Amino acid sequence: MMNTNIKVVGVEPADRSIISGDNPGFMPNILNIKLLDEVIKVMVGLQFEPFIEDLTSLVKSGEVPISRIDDAVERILRMKFAAGRFEFPFSDRSLLDMVGCKQHRDLAREAVRKSLVLLKNRKDISKPFLPLDRKAKRILVAGTHADDLGFQCGGWTKTWYGCSGRITIDFPIL
Known part of the structure:
Protein backbone atom coordinates (compact mmCIF):
# COMPACT_ATOMS: atom_id res chain seq x y z
CA MET A 1 0.00 0.00 0.00
CA MET A 2 1.44 3.37 -1.01
CA ASN A 3 1.80 5.86 1.82
CA THR A 4 -0.32 8.90 0.94
CA ASN A 5 1.78 11.21 3.14
CA ILE A 6 4.75 10.91 0.80
CA LYS A 7 5.08 13.82 -1.56
CA VAL A 8 7.46 14.60 -4.38
CA VAL A 9 9.11 17.98 -4.21
CA GLY A 10 10.62 19.30 -7.42
CA VAL A 11 10.44 17.62 -10.77
CA GLU A 12 13.04 19.73 -12.50
CA PRO A 13 16.43 18.27 -13.47
CA ALA A 14 17.17 15.02 -11.69
CA ASP A 15 20.12 16.54 -9.86
CA ARG A 16 17.69 18.70 -7.89
CA SER A 17 14.81 16.27 -7.35
CA ILE A 18 13.98 15.34 -3.78
CA ILE A 19 11.51 12.86 -2.46
CA SER A 20 10.25 13.84 0.95
CA GLY A 21 8.15 11.82 3.33
CA ASP A 22 6.28 13.21 6.29
CA ASN A 23 5.73 9.69 7.51
CA PRO A 24 7.46 8.01 10.44
CA GLY A 25 9.92 5.75 8.73
CA PHE A 26 10.32 4.84 5.10
CA MET A 27 7.91 2.91 2.94
CA PRO A 28 9.85 0.37 0.85
CA ASN A 29 7.23 0.31 -1.87
CA ILE A 30 7.95 3.94 -2.68
CA LEU A 31 10.93 2.53 -4.53
CA ASN A 32 8.50 0.98 -7.00
CA ILE A 33 7.62 4.34 -8.50
CA LYS A 34 9.35 5.15 -11.76
CA LEU A 35 10.36 8.59 -10.50
CA LEU A 36 12.91 7.03 -8.17
CA ASP A 37 15.16 6.57 -11.18
CA GLU A 38 15.52 10.35 -11.20
CA VAL A 39 15.47 11.05 -7.45
CA ILE A 40 18.77 11.35 -5.65
CA LYS A 41 17.87 12.31 -2.12
CA VAL A 42 15.32 10.92 0.29
CA MET A 43 14.44 13.03 3.31
CA VAL A 44 13.17 10.83 6.12
CA GLY A 45 13.51 13.05 9.17
CA LEU A 46 14.27 11.68 12.58
CA GLN A 47 13.06 8.18 11.76
CA PHE A 48 16.17 7.30 9.77
CA GLU A 49 16.72 3.85 11.28
CA PRO A 50 13.68 2.23 9.57
CA PHE A 51 14.80 3.89 6.33
CA ILE A 52 18.27 2.37 6.62
CA GLU A 53 16.81 -1.05 7.42
CA ASP A 54 14.32 -0.91 4.54
CA LEU A 55 16.81 0.32 1.97
CA THR A 56 19.44 -2.19 3.10
CA SER A 57 16.88 -4.97 2.74
CA LEU A 58 15.93 -3.78 -0.74
CA VAL A 59 19.59 -3.64 -1.81
CA LYS A 60 20.22 -7.14 -0.42
CA SER A 61 17.17 -8.50 -2.23
CA GLY A 62 18.30 -6.95 -5.49
CA GLU A 63 15.23 -4.72 -5.84
CA VAL A 64 17.51 -1.69 -5.60
CA PRO A 65 20.90 -2.17 -7.25
CA ILE A 66 23.89 -0.86 -5.31
CA SER A 67 24.82 1.01 -8.50
CA ARG A 68 21.69 3.12 -7.93
CA ILE A 69 22.99 4.14 -4.48
CA ASP A 70 26.46 4.86 -5.88
CA ASP A 71 24.93 7.00 -8.63
CA ALA A 72 22.87 9.03 -6.15
CA VAL A 73 25.89 9.63 -3.91
CA GLU A 74 28.02 10.67 -6.88
CA ARG A 75 25.37 13.12 -8.12
CA ILE A 76 24.89 14.66 -4.66
CA LEU A 77 28.65 15.12 -4.23
CA ARG A 78 28.92 16.58 -7.74
CA MET A 79 26.23 19.15 -6.89
CA LYS A 80 27.96 20.07 -3.65
CA PHE A 81 31.29 20.53 -5.43
CA ALA A 82 29.61 22.68 -8.10
CA ALA A 83 28.04 24.81 -5.35
CA GLY A 84 31.42 25.29 -3.66
CA ARG A 85 30.41 23.44 -0.50
CA PHE A 86 33.86 21.87 -0.16
CA GLU A 87 35.90 25.04 -0.63
CA PHE A 88 34.46 26.60 2.51
CA PRO A 89 33.04 23.62 4.40
CA PHE A 90 32.48 25.48 7.65
CA SER A 91 30.43 28.56 8.29
CA ASP A 92 32.05 31.67 9.70
CA GLY A 154 5.15 25.50 11.23
CA GLY A 155 8.02 23.41 9.96
CA TRP A 156 11.57 24.61 9.34
CA THR A 157 11.07 27.43 11.88
CA LYS A 158 13.07 25.98 14.74
CA THR A 159 13.26 22.31 13.81
CA TRP A 160 12.67 20.38 10.60
CA TYR A 161 9.10 19.47 11.44
CA GLY A 162 8.45 22.55 13.56
CA CYS A 163 7.70 22.51 17.24
CA SER A 164 4.97 23.50 19.59
CA GLY A 165 4.93 25.75 22.58
CA ARG A 166 6.14 29.23 23.29
CA ILE A 167 9.31 29.18 21.20
CA THR A 168 10.06 32.88 21.53
CA ILE A 169 10.05 35.07 24.59
CA ASP A 170 9.72 38.44 22.88
CA PHE A 171 6.50 37.83 20.96
CA PRO A 172 3.41 39.03 22.80
CA ILE A 173 0.67 36.44 22.85
CA LEU A 174 -2.44 37.79 24.51
Missing part, protein backbone atom coordinates in the same frame (compact mmCIF):
# COMPACT_ATOMS: atom_id res chain seq x y z
CA ARG A 93 31.56 31.18 13.44
CA SER A 94 32.42 34.83 14.10
CA LEU A 95 29.01 35.71 12.63
CA LEU A 96 27.10 33.46 15.04
CA ASP A 97 26.25 36.32 17.39
CA MET A 98 24.44 38.05 14.53
CA VAL A 99 21.88 35.26 14.20
CA GLY A 100 18.60 36.54 15.57
CA CYS A 101 20.00 40.03 16.17
CA LYS A 102 17.74 43.09 16.22
CA GLN A 103 18.60 43.94 12.60
CA HIS A 104 17.56 40.44 11.45
CA ARG A 105 14.33 40.54 13.47
CA ASP A 106 13.49 43.99 12.12
CA LEU A 107 14.09 42.75 8.57
CA ALA A 108 11.87 39.71 9.21
CA ARG A 109 9.11 41.95 10.57
CA GLU A 110 9.39 44.21 7.52
CA ALA A 111 9.08 41.17 5.24
CA VAL A 112 5.94 40.10 7.09
CA ARG A 113 4.44 43.60 6.85
CA LYS A 114 5.05 43.64 3.11
CA SER A 115 3.79 40.12 2.45
CA LEU A 116 1.00 39.59 4.98
CA VAL A 117 -2.34 38.67 3.44
CA LEU A 118 -5.59 39.45 5.22
CA LEU A 119 -8.44 37.12 4.36
CA LYS A 120 -11.88 38.65 4.58
CA ASN A 121 -14.81 36.78 6.09
CA ARG A 122 -17.76 37.52 3.84
CA LYS A 123 -20.28 35.09 5.30
CA ASP A 124 -22.74 37.94 5.86
CA ILE A 125 -21.81 40.90 3.67
CA SER A 126 -23.99 43.24 5.72
CA LYS A 127 -21.99 42.43 8.89
CA PRO A 128 -18.37 41.89 7.87
CA PHE A 129 -16.12 40.52 10.57
CA LEU A 130 -12.90 41.42 8.81
CA PRO A 131 -11.16 43.73 8.51
CA LEU A 132 -11.24 44.53 12.19
CA ASP A 133 -12.32 47.95 13.37
CA ARG A 134 -9.19 50.06 13.80
CA LYS A 135 -10.71 51.60 16.93
CA ALA A 136 -11.09 48.23 18.67
CA LYS A 137 -9.11 48.16 21.91
CA ARG A 138 -9.17 44.39 22.38
CA ILE A 139 -9.62 41.31 20.24
CA LEU A 140 -10.08 37.69 21.20
CA VAL A 141 -7.85 35.09 19.57
CA ALA A 142 -9.31 31.69 20.37
CA GLY A 143 -8.59 28.11 19.50
CA THR A 144 -6.42 25.24 20.58
CA HIS A 145 -3.27 26.84 19.17
CA ALA A 146 -4.07 30.54 19.70
CA ASP A 147 -1.21 30.91 22.18
CA ASP A 148 1.17 28.45 20.55
CA LEU A 149 3.55 30.38 18.31
CA GLY A 150 5.59 27.26 17.63
CA PHE A 151 2.56 25.58 16.09
CA GLN A 152 1.60 28.68 14.12
CA CYS A 153 5.06 29.04 12.59
Whole structure:
Protein backbone atom coordinates (compact mmCIF):
# COMPACT_ATOMS: atom_id res chain seq x y z
CA MET A 1 0.00 0.00 0.00
CA MET A 2 1.44 3.37 -1.01
CA ASN A 3 1.80 5.86 1.82
CA THR A 4 -0.32 8.90 0.94
CA ASN A 5 1.78 11.21 3.14
CA ILE A 6 4.75 10.91 0.80
CA LYS A 7 5.08 13.82 -1.56
CA VAL A 8 7.46 14.60 -4.38
CA VAL A 9 9.11 17.98 -4.21
CA GLY A 10 10.62 19.30 -7.42
CA VAL A 11 10.44 17.62 -10.77
CA GLU A 12 13.04 19.73 -12.50
CA PRO A 13 16.43 18.27 -13.47
CA ALA A 14 17.17 15.02 -11.69
CA ASP A 15 20.12 16.54 -9.86
CA ARG A 16 17.69 18.70 -7.89
CA SER A 17 14.81 16.27 -7.35
CA ILE A 18 13.98 15.34 -3.78
CA ILE A 19 11.51 12.86 -2.46
CA SER A 20 10.25 13.84 0.95
CA GLY A 21 8.15 11.82 3.33
CA ASP A 22 6.28 13.21 6.29
CA ASN A 23 5.73 9.69 7.51
CA PRO A 24 7.46 8.01 10.44
CA GLY A 25 9.92 5.75 8.73
CA PHE A 26 10.32 4.84 5.10
CA MET A 27 7.91 2.91 2.94
CA PRO A 28 9.85 0.37 0.85
CA ASN A 29 7.23 0.31 -1.87
CA ILE A 30 7.95 3.94 -2.68
CA LEU A 31 10.93 2.53 -4.53
CA ASN A 32 8.50 0.98 -7.00
CA ILE A 33 7.62 4.34 -8.50
CA LYS A 34 9.35 5.15 -11.76
CA LEU A 35 10.36 8.59 -10.50
CA LEU A 36 12.91 7.03 -8.17
CA ASP A 37 15.16 6.57 -11.18
CA GLU A 38 15.52 10.35 -11.20
CA VAL A 39 15.47 11.05 -7.45
CA ILE A 40 18.77 11.35 -5.65
CA LYS A 41 17.87 12.31 -2.12
CA VAL A 42 15.32 10.92 0.29
CA MET A 43 14.44 13.03 3.31
CA VAL A 44 13.17 10.83 6.12
CA GLY A 45 13.51 13.05 9.17
CA LEU A 46 14.27 11.68 12.58
CA GLN A 47 13.06 8.18 11.76
CA PHE A 48 16.17 7.30 9.77
CA GLU A 49 16.72 3.85 11.28
CA PRO A 50 13.68 2.23 9.57
CA PHE A 51 14.80 3.89 6.33
CA ILE A 52 18.27 2.37 6.62
CA GLU A 53 16.81 -1.05 7.42
CA ASP A 54 14.32 -0.91 4.54
CA LEU A 55 16.81 0.32 1.97
CA THR A 56 19.44 -2.19 3.10
CA SER A 57 16.88 -4.97 2.74
CA LEU A 58 15.93 -3.78 -0.74
CA VAL A 59 19.59 -3.64 -1.81
CA LYS A 60 20.22 -7.14 -0.42
CA SER A 61 17.17 -8.50 -2.23
CA GLY A 62 18.30 -6.95 -5.49
CA GLU A 63 15.23 -4.72 -5.84
CA VAL A 64 17.51 -1.69 -5.60
CA PRO A 65 20.90 -2.17 -7.25
CA ILE A 66 23.89 -0.86 -5.31
CA SER A 67 24.82 1.01 -8.50
CA ARG A 68 21.69 3.12 -7.93
CA ILE A 69 22.99 4.14 -4.48
CA ASP A 70 26.46 4.86 -5.88
CA ASP A 71 24.93 7.00 -8.63
CA ALA A 72 22.87 9.03 -6.15
CA VAL A 73 25.89 9.63 -3.91
CA GLU A 74 28.02 10.67 -6.88
CA ARG A 75 25.37 13.12 -8.12
CA ILE A 76 24.89 14.66 -4.66
CA LEU A 77 28.65 15.12 -4.23
CA ARG A 78 28.92 16.58 -7.74
CA MET A 79 26.23 19.15 -6.89
CA LYS A 80 27.96 20.07 -3.65
CA PHE A 81 31.29 20.53 -5.43
CA ALA A 82 29.61 22.68 -8.10
CA ALA A 83 28.04 24.81 -5.35
CA GLY A 84 31.42 25.29 -3.66
CA ARG A 85 30.41 23.44 -0.50
CA PHE A 86 33.86 21.87 -0.16
CA GLU A 87 35.90 25.04 -0.63
CA PHE A 88 34.46 26.60 2.51
CA PRO A 89 33.04 23.62 4.40
CA PHE A 90 32.48 25.48 7.65
CA SER A 91 30.43 28.56 8.29
CA ASP A 92 32.05 31.67 9.70
CA ARG A 93 31.56 31.18 13.44
CA SER A 94 32.42 34.83 14.10
CA LEU A 95 29.01 35.71 12.63
CA LEU A 96 27.10 33.46 15.04
CA ASP A 97 26.25 36.32 17.39
CA MET A 98 24.44 38.05 14.53
CA VAL A 99 21.88 35.26 14.20
CA GLY A 100 18.60 36.54 15.57
CA CYS A 101 20.00 40.03 16.17
CA LYS A 102 17.74 43.09 16.22
CA GLN A 103 18.60 43.94 12.60
CA HIS A 104 17.56 40.44 11.45
CA ARG A 105 14.33 40.54 13.47
CA ASP A 106 13.49 43.99 12.12
CA LEU A 107 14.09 42.75 8.57
CA ALA A 108 11.87 39.71 9.21
CA ARG A 109 9.11 41.95 10.57
CA GLU A 110 9.39 44.21 7.52
CA ALA A 111 9.08 41.17 5.24
CA VAL A 112 5.94 40.10 7.09
CA ARG A 113 4.44 43.60 6.85
CA LYS A 114 5.05 43.64 3.11
CA SER A 115 3.79 40.12 2.45
CA LEU A 116 1.00 39.59 4.98
CA VAL A 117 -2.34 38.67 3.44
CA LEU A 118 -5.59 39.45 5.22
CA LEU A 119 -8.44 37.12 4.36
CA LYS A 120 -11.88 38.65 4.58
CA ASN A 121 -14.81 36.78 6.09
CA ARG A 122 -17.76 37.52 3.84
CA LYS A 123 -20.28 35.09 5.30
CA ASP A 124 -22.74 37.94 5.86
CA ILE A 125 -21.81 40.90 3.67
CA SER A 126 -23.99 43.24 5.72
CA LYS A 127 -21.99 42.43 8.89
CA PRO A 128 -18.37 41.89 7.87
CA PHE A 129 -16.12 40.52 10.57
CA LEU A 130 -12.90 41.42 8.81
CA PRO A 131 -11.16 43.73 8.51
CA LEU A 132 -11.24 44.53 12.19
CA ASP A 133 -12.32 47.95 13.37
CA ARG A 134 -9.19 50.06 13.80
CA LYS A 135 -10.71 51.60 16.93
CA ALA A 136 -11.09 48.23 18.67
CA LYS A 137 -9.11 48.16 21.91
CA ARG A 138 -9.17 44.39 22.38
CA ILE A 139 -9.62 41.31 20.24
CA LEU A 140 -10.08 37.69 21.20
CA VAL A 141 -7.85 35.09 19.57
CA ALA A 142 -9.31 31.69 20.37
CA GLY A 143 -8.59 28.11 19.50
CA THR A 144 -6.42 25.24 20.58
CA HIS A 145 -3.27 26.84 19.17
CA ALA A 146 -4.07 30.54 19.70
CA ASP A 147 -1.21 30.91 22.18
CA ASP A 148 1.17 28.45 20.55
CA LEU A 149 3.55 30.38 18.31
CA GLY A 150 5.59 27.26 17.63
CA PHE A 151 2.56 25.58 16.09
CA GLN A 152 1.60 28.68 14.12
CA CYS A 153 5.06 29.04 12.59
CA GLY A 154 5.15 25.50 11.23
CA GLY A 155 8.02 23.41 9.96
CA TRP A 156 11.57 24.61 9.34
CA THR A 157 11.07 27.43 11.88
CA LYS A 158 13.07 25.98 14.74
CA THR A 159 13.26 22.31 13.81
CA TRP A 160 12.67 20.38 10.60
CA TYR A 161 9.10 19.47 11.44
CA GLY A 162 8.45 22.55 13.56
CA CYS A 163 7.70 22.51 17.24
CA SER A 164 4.97 23.50 19.59
CA GLY A 165 4.93 25.75 22.58
CA ARG A 166 6.14 29.23 23.29
CA ILE A 167 9.31 29.18 21.20
CA THR A 168 10.06 32.88 21.53
CA ILE A 169 10.05 35.07 24.59
CA ASP A 170 9.72 38.44 22.88
CA PHE A 171 6.50 37.83 20.96
CA PRO A 172 3.41 39.03 22.80
CA ILE A 173 0.67 36.44 22.85
CA LEU A 174 -2.44 37.79 24.51
